[in-house]
Amino acid sequence: MATELGTPGIGGLDEVVDALRRWQRDEAPLQLHPGDLGWYRRRGARACAAAVRTWRRQGRVLAVGLLDGPGLLRLTTAPEAEHDEELARSVVEDAARPERGVLGAGAVYVEAPTGSLVQDLLAERGWHADESWTPLRRDLAEPVEDPGLRIEVAGPERARAWAAVHRSAFEGSAFTASHWHAMAGGTPFTDARCLLAYDERDTAVAAVAVWSAGPGRPGLLEPMGVHRDHRRRGHGAAVTRAAAAALRRLGSSGALVCTPSARTAAVATYRAAGFRLLPERRDRRRDALPASARADRPGA
The missing domain is CATH 3.40.630.30 (Gcn5-related N-acetyltransferase (GNAT))
Known part of the structure; x- marks a missing residue:
C-alpha cells in the first residue's frame, strides 16, 4: 500500500x-x-x-x-x-x-x-x-536529590514571571505570557509542568518546562534556562534536578534533554544534575x- x-x-x-x-x-x-x-x-x-x-x-x-x-x-x-x-x-x-x-x-x-x-x-x-548534538538522559527509578532552591510550579498566575526568565535566558527570545497561555492550551500540556526556581532573596533565577509522555515512558526537558543576571551559581543544575523530580512524580521512566555539542557549558550543567551522555547525533x-x-x- x-x-x-x-x-x-x-x-x-x-x-x-x-x-x-x-x-x-x-x-x-x-x-x-x-x-x-x-x-x-x-x-x-x-x-x-x-x-x-x-x-x-x-x-x-x-x-x-x-x-x-x-x-x-x-x-x-x-x-x-x-x-x-x-x-x-x-x-x-x-x-x-x-x-x-x-x-x-x-x-x-x-x-x-x-x-x-x-x-x-x-x-x-x-x-x-x-x-x-548531545543527548543526555537521567534514569528516574530512584528519587532525585533536593535541588537546593525553592521550586514553584508556574501556572497562569506565574506566566509572566516564567516568560520573563525565559526571555532573559535566551538571547532574542520574544516569549510572553500570551505565548505561555497558547502553549498551555494544547493537549501535550496536560502532562507538562513549568517550574520556576527562586534564590534565597526570593528572586526567580531559572525556568524549565517538562513534558511527560505518560507513565513508564521517558519525559523531556524543553526548554531550560537561567536568568542572565544569575548565572554561574549552580542554578541551572538545580532547576534541572527539580525538572527530573517533577517528571518522576508524573510517572516518567527517565528524563531526556538534548543540546548542541558546542554548548559545553550546557552539557556540563546537565551532567552536574545527574544526566549521562548518550551517543552524539x-x-x-x-x-x-x-x-x-x-x-x-x-x-x-
Missing part, C-alpha cells in the same frame, strides 16, 4: 500527539517527543498544525515530522516502522522535493533518530552530516538546489 503525506489540521493534532506518546521508549535513540509539539504550540494551534507532517498507510500514522524553524524537519517513525523501506523512501523523497510542501529549495536539514533507515537513505542521496543537510533542479510549488 502507498504511503500518503498529509497535514493533520488543528482537529488532528491530538491524534499525532497520542502517536508520539506511544512511540517513546527508553531503549530508543532520542526522537521527536510530544513535548516538542507542546513547546511549538506556544505559536498557537493553527501554526502548530501547519508545521506538522504525517505519513500514513491505510489511514494509520507511521511517521511524524515537525517543521521546527526555517528549513528544519524533525522526524520520527513508529517503532515497528523503523526499518520499513517503502516508508523511509517516501519520507526522503517528500523531503527532497520542494513541490511536495515539506522542505524548500534552499539549504535544509532533517533530524531523524540515529541509526534510522531515513538517515541512511539521506546519506545515500548526498545529504551531509551537519551540526553535532548529527542532523542531515542538503545545500540549496540549483535553479535547474527546482520545481515550482503549487500556488507559488
Whole structure:
C-alpha cells in the first residue's frame, strides 16, 4: 500500500500527539517527543498544525515530522516502522522535493533518530552530516536529590514571571505570557509542568518546562534556562534536578534533554544534575538546489 503525506489540521493534532506518546521508549535513540509539539504550540494551534507532517498507510500514522524553524524537519517513525523501506523512501523523497510542501529549495536539514533507515537513505542521496548534538538522559527509578532552591510550579498566575526568565535566558527570545497561555492550551500540556526556581532573596533565577509522555515512558526537558543576571551559581543544575523530580512524580521512566555539542557549558550543567551522555547525533543537510533542479510549488 502507498504511503500518503498529509497535514493533520488543528482537529488532528491530538491524534499525532497520542502517536508520539506511544512511540517513546527508553531503549530508543532520542526522537521527536510530544513535548516538542507542546513547546511549538506556544505559536498557537493553527501554526502548530501547519508545521506538522504525517505519513500514513491505510489511514494509520507511521511517521511524524515537525517543521521546527526555517528549513528544519524533525522526524520520527513508529517503532515497528523503523526499518520499513517503502516508508523511509517516501519520507526522503517528500523531503527532497520542494513541490511536495515539506522542505524548500534552499539549504535544509532533517533530524531523524540515529541509526534510522531515513538517515541512511539521506546519506545515500548526498545529504551531509551537519551540526553535532548531545543527548543526555537521567534514569528516574530512584528519587532525585533536593535541588537546593525553592521550586514553584508556574501556572497562569506565574506566566509572566516564567516568560520573563525565559526571555532573559535566551538571547532574542520574544516569549510572553500570551505565548505561555497558547502553549498551555494544547493537549501535550496536560502532562507538562513549568517550574520556576527562586534564590534565597526570593528572586526567580531559572525556568524549565517538562513534558511527560505518560507513565513508564521517558519525559523531556524543553526548554531550560537561567536568568542572565544569575548565572554561574549552580542554578541551572538545580532547576534541572527539580525538572527530573517533577517528571518522576508524573510517572516518567527517565528524563531526556538534548543540546548542541558546542554548548559545553550546557552539557556540563546537565551532567552536574545527574544526566549521562548518550551517543552524539548529527542532523542531515542538503545545500540549496540549483535553479535547474527546482520545481515550482503549487500556488507559488
